[in-house]
Amino acid sequence: MSVKSFREALNESLRQEMRRDPTIIMIGEDIAGGIGGAGEEDAWGGVMGVTKGLLGEFGANRVFDTPISEMSYIGAAVGAAATGLRPVADLMFCDFIGCCLDQVMNQAAKFRYMFGGEAEMPLVIRTQCGAGFNASAQHSQTLHALFTHIPGLKVVMPATPYDAKGLLTHAIRDNDPVIFLENKLMYDDKGEVPDEPYTIDFGEANFTRDGADVTICALGRMANLAAEAADLLAGQGIQCTVIDLRTASPLDEESICESVEETGRLVVVDEGNPRCGLAADVAALVATKALFALEAPVKLVTPPHTPVPFAPNLEALYVPDVARITAAVRDVVKD
């Protein structure tokens, strides 16, 4: 066990898994960065440096830089997964899914079902999400709900370096297509991470705070903000249970409902778009399965239903923050 960054935790998972299984390959744009040129071959190691050094260890027959050509290389990863490899594809920003959605939505997600169970799809697509970088509307989205909407996909969004490693290792060993979303603000987050390989099961939420007054559900970076809000509120006499859902698909419905049965109040925090989003989904779950446990209306803390703005002051208004979460919690406990 040692302190590692979110970036290092991901790199360690990839490295250890690729050492373990020679059928694991990586494919994406600039995951080495500079291949075929006269300069440094592993110049970038991915646009955020997550895959740095893997080309050197595993070589160009395991780590594939591609042209900027998402439909073809994501599709190739899907085809390779169906024919015996375990590809970890890198989609630089989840916003770029628009360039390759067919291969994810109509091919990877549906092979097993369409072929009557006679197909494996051990594919991971690692991709960045999240606003807060002033990267504006096409490099800042958080599209887990879009993927969760598609049966056949699993959707993961880790909140800590520990979870990043354990969930990615599980994703690589999983036989279904996994969309693995990494919030771009979190790569330098630090935490205790075991040196040896380990996995964290999907669909098992993490209770990061325990409190009797209200349940806060969130995912990824929002789960950390929820915990921060809970700590602030604890000092003011409001005790929150914080559930880091870890995966949007599968969703740990049982943990959510059980917690609401105990607290009677629910706040859902999510960075995705509000319409048909995860927050609305969790609210609907509780309305259909635990309605009579509720002592107050469910409160949702999400961005407005707009694209992500560029101007830093507008972006700050857009992304849910600790102040909005604490306000929402105070609101649901006031009655």
Added chain:
Amino acid sequence: MQLNRQDLIEAYRRMRTIREFEDRIHLLNEKGEVPGFIHLSAGQEASAAGICMHLRDADYIASTHRGHGHSLAKGCDVTGMMDEIFAKSTGLCKGKGGSMHIADLTKGMLGANGIVGAGIPLTAGAALTAKVLGTDNVAVAFFGDGAFNEGATLETMNLAKVMNLPMIFALEDNGYGEATPASWAIGGDVLERAKGFGLPAQRVDGHDFFAVYEAMRGVVEQVRAGTGPQLLHIKLYRYYGHFEGDAATYRPNGEAKKVREEKDCLMLFREKVTTAGLLEKAQLDALDSDVVTLIDQAIEHAVAAPKPEPGDLLTNVYSSF
């Protein structure tokens, strides 16, 4: 591989099986006995057989919405396919895929595909698997003239070239992308476009089994040896409409009839092998009737086979959840 007597019989058997399969489904569909969207490949048999005769089970193909012929030519089970088209639980995909999604990965058949051009990146993936694992397997993407204008196709021609993948682009140009003539829809020349991506490319008469077979022989040999992707532009014709129920009025009157009468691939094959004394007419006739029996039995099986159970609705979405 030079064609011996056995090979000729096999080639004819495959083409004849596809024709009979398609013609019978056409009739069954008219009677309302098969559900769903059906796209038939009658007329295009020489391409499927001429290419797949060079492939082994470990080689992959991906096909299109018009995929029955490729599936049969690659060795998919006739009964399993018929059962699938009849939406039965005994089908190759347990009745959950249908005509547009017939697949059998154990036969190297990566699936028919409902999305035009989508099989092409998938094929690159199968080729990538061969490259990473160091086998000499190849992967063939069958696609139509319509798919030749899809971004997926253009991207993959480039990707396959820069990654030096053992992949063959088999462009089956039947003259019409759905209802729109390829002569209008394809800007520039097909071979020049492929060559622009650095792919060796050649045009082949897709009505002539021997022409396809010979062209593919050279191509597959080179691609197996690791020289990179190539394209075959196979000119052929589909006898039926784009989908079953399409009256195909976008084609001039008499066009289909003329092709059937003058360039039918089965007719040309028979003429060639009997004239050259390679096979006897009686032998071919016997094969014809064997195939009719085979398809009769497959239909009989499909009609009697059980439907999927209601519980099957919920299975096979994930391996674990």
